[in-house]
Amino acid sequence: MDTHDVGAPTTTWSRRQFMKGSLAVAASAAALSSFGCAPSAEVKKKEGDTAPAVNPEEGGTWVPAACWHNCGGRCVNKVMVKEGAVVRQKTDDSHEDSAEFPQQRGCVRGKAQQQQCFGADRILYPLKRKGWQPGGGEKSNGAMRGKDEWERISWDEAIDLACQEIKRISDELGPTGFYCKSPDAVINVMCGCVRGWDTTSHGTYTLGCDMIGLPPTDTGKANDRFDLLNAEHIILYSSNPTWSAAGTPTYYFIQAKEAGVKFTSVDPLYNASAQMLDADWIPVRNGTDMAFMLATAYEMLRLDDEEGDIVDWDFLNTYTVGFDADHMPADAKLDENLKDYLLGTYDDTPKTPAWAEPICGVPPEQVTAFARILGKNNKTMLLHNYGMVRCNGAEMIPQMLMTLGAMGGHMGKSGHATGGAYHANCGNYGPNLVSAGSAKNPKTTNPCSTGVRQPQLYDLILNGGGDVLDVSNSYGSFHEPIPTTLGPIKGIFHVTDATLQTSLHQKAGIEAHRAVDFVLTRAQFMTTNARYSDIILPVTTEWERPGGVTTCNREFVYCYSKVTDPLGEAKTDQEIGTLLLEGMGMDPKLAYETSETQQFFDQIAGSKIMGASGEMEPLVTITDADIKEWGVTGEAQQGVIALSEFVANGGYQFKRTPDDGHGFIGYEDFVSDPAANPLSSASGKLEIYCQARHDLMTSFGYDGVEQYKPYPTYVVPCVGYESTFKDGTVGGEKGDYPFIMYNPHYLRRSHTVFDNCPWLRETWANPVFLNREDAEAKGIKDGDTVLISSPAGKGLRNAAILDILMPGVVGVPHGAWVDVDEKTGIDRAGSDNYLIGAEYGGMGVSGYNNQICNVEKYTGEALGADCDQPQRIVSA
DSSP: OOEEEOSSOOSOOOTTSSGGGOOEEOOOGGGOOTTSSOOOEEOOOOTTOOSOSSOTTTTOEEEEEOOOSSSSOOOOEEEEEETTEEEEEEOOOSSOOOSSSOOOOOOHHHHTTHHHHHOTTOOOSOEEETTOOTTSGGGGOGGGTTTSOEEEOOHHHHHHHHHHHHHHHHHHHGGGGEEESSOOHHHHHHTOOEEEEOOTTTGGGGSOHHHHTOOGGGOSOSOOGGGGGGOSEEEEETOOHHHHTOSHHHHHHHHHHHTTOEEEEESSBOOHHHHHTTOEEEOOOTTOHHHHHHHHHHHHHHHHHHHOSSSOHHHHHHHEESSSTTSOOTTOOSSOOHHHHHTTTTTSOOOOHHHHHHHHOOOHHHHHHHHHHTSTTSOEEEEEOSGGGSSTTOTTHHHHHHHHHHHTTOSSSTTOEEEEOOGGGTTOOSSOSEEOOOOOOOOOOOSOOOEEEHHHHHHHHHTTOEEEEEEESSTTOEEEEEEEEEOOOOEEEESSOOHHHHSSOHHHHHHHHHHSSEEEEEESSOOHHHHTOSEEEEBOOGGGSSEEEEEEETTEEEEEEOOSOOOTTOBOHHHHHHHHHHHTTOOGGGTOOSOHHHHHHHHHHTOEEEOTTSSEEEOEEBOHHHHHHHTOOOOOBOOSEEHHHHHHHTEEEOOOOTTSSOOOOTTHHHHHOTTTSOOSSSSSSEESSOHHHHHHHHHTOOTTGGGOOSSOOOOOOSSSGGGGBTTSOTTSOBOSSOEEEEOOOOTTOBTTBTTTOHHHHHHSOOEEEEEHHHHHHTTOOTTOEEEEEOSSOEEEEEEEEESSBOTTEEEOOTTOOOOBOTTTOEETTOOGGGGOOOOOOTTTOOOTTSEEEEEEEOOSOOOOOGGGSOOOOOOO
């Protein structure tokens, strides 16, 4: 357990203490600026000091504090609050740490969380863009969004102006006059909106996993953490949990390594997880994984034919359909199968390792070695994340990766697994042993059911409306297309999302924001969403709210509490929503049934634990005295931990042992009795050939969809590796954009969150990853400012020269807040999505990870370190 002193000086720091020995003190609520932002101060250490001048814990209180961002870790943070200021921070120390009962330790991002609450650039008062006035048209002065100055206004004025404009647009255009990526209950009640959808994190795993027999996004069917030690091989495919799910997942894999498990990493980068686990590295060009997987399957067939004992034919024949002609699904419309495709029966091109090498870059001997690891006599776990399916042309990878696991029989038994290794449950799947309760609020419905693919939505706004195919009105909720004609969209809402920053086609997105009459944003900082808005409503962080309970992983429920009163005039989402609904003349109870304190209590009361009976039972003991003390309604109940202890401890962790009876093996019930435990597909089996998913995909009618078959095949993507060549032929002359680009997740940020955090900016730069050979050929040295150019846009970053990145690959770590130079059109932050256009095909997947670009040494003014650049502090 680490404790970090952030309020008093010290002379020595361990290597694990944060920020290279220099920490900034958090500002208290009493020290706020009158200009809309909170100040920061630096701790001054006196020369010769050998101990803190004061005891920072004297008179203070440790509070379990939220770490609420979508990072994948879901860890514990506790802060010492003294006289209204956070003076120290630590992570989980609720029990002794052990392999069986690990502490839920936080990462560097969690240790910087206080700068999300007390940052100097917090927006603390309602702000209005000076050039904007309600009424639409020229009054909106939309071209100045992102350029204009800001003025501080009162809450009354902010709500009045916002409601005037919402009523005007709603009266004129109805719910389709507005757009919001993730509307909340208030927007549903107030006016409704067109919704944007995107394949985002899970890529092609958002489309029809249930149709091929997989669980949603292929998570939940890998094994329990204790079973990792029973494997002989663990393959981390496109997976870097040390960065993407920092916290306990990494510890699980470390234990497996110490037990002798051999790791293999498949990734264009020899990433931090691979290095830590001493993994064998199979470098595959981003966006070419299908070629590599097909060659692996071919090689498994060849080895099995020549040597035997590689392919588990009993598993394929019993639990799958569509691998060969003798085991086709009943609804098949095409007399083709994967095995014959691999052998070249249909196109005279066997999918050999030699065929795949020019595409994916993997030498044949490495494909052969990988095929052997997947052989049926090895205890192998094939665990994937989603970088390889956030690519153009990746539609069939879910079926293909599933097929590789099935060919080796790596499902349903100890030491074997095939499935996702994602987010907080990475490396530890199974039914929840503890779970958080939920708050009770009315269910609301968006009066507009239309969903538009996010990048095309920007074009729709710029064109003043048009014809669209509504194929999904929410993330992953796909259906057969509904042809729809939309009129103009004149209003944009941003609630809890970072849509303009995290979605591709960002350059057009900025122009779309400038084209509408009104943009309303709730924000804590001058984020990209906020920067291109008209009115910003300051919203609290989770540290300024009553508290909450969240399920972190199958063994741990976190309960966090209020750290500080709201800073400045910031309000919670519910308080803001209430003001908006009242301003619209509507009853807030249509969206909010109870107080936020009542909702916090309901989350606690509804929390469950796996009981001895095998059923979920109440976790927290609640007495009538507790209910009276909290001032809420509820009923007394008996659990395993008292309410006061649950809150003070920061939740509850289910204590595990390897023989506790709560271990989990993915697909074990299906493999033991497939008839009694059918999967979600039409056949009840794993569908290597899936007619239903193919029919749904082809119904969208997107460009290039006719290339796809109901079984996995290699399809040249609309943009990808082939696009780096002049005529699209691999091995030919390189074109204007000779590099293939991807956007890895990175410890500095959680998606876009923390990009403004000075501590993390100093510790983790904002680089572009370049292969050494590529950089030397371009005359680029480590630290040089580099111009990254793509068909969509241009951006600047400082070069990080690597020997562990494939040649021809450029890595642009995800999430930098766009900072466009209006004179040159170059983004000085090098935002990954400013470099990506709107191209798509197949199912409409957003191809974040196989874009094309060029890199050159920048001849203009060098960037320098971005930790030296000013924060977006508004002096209004």
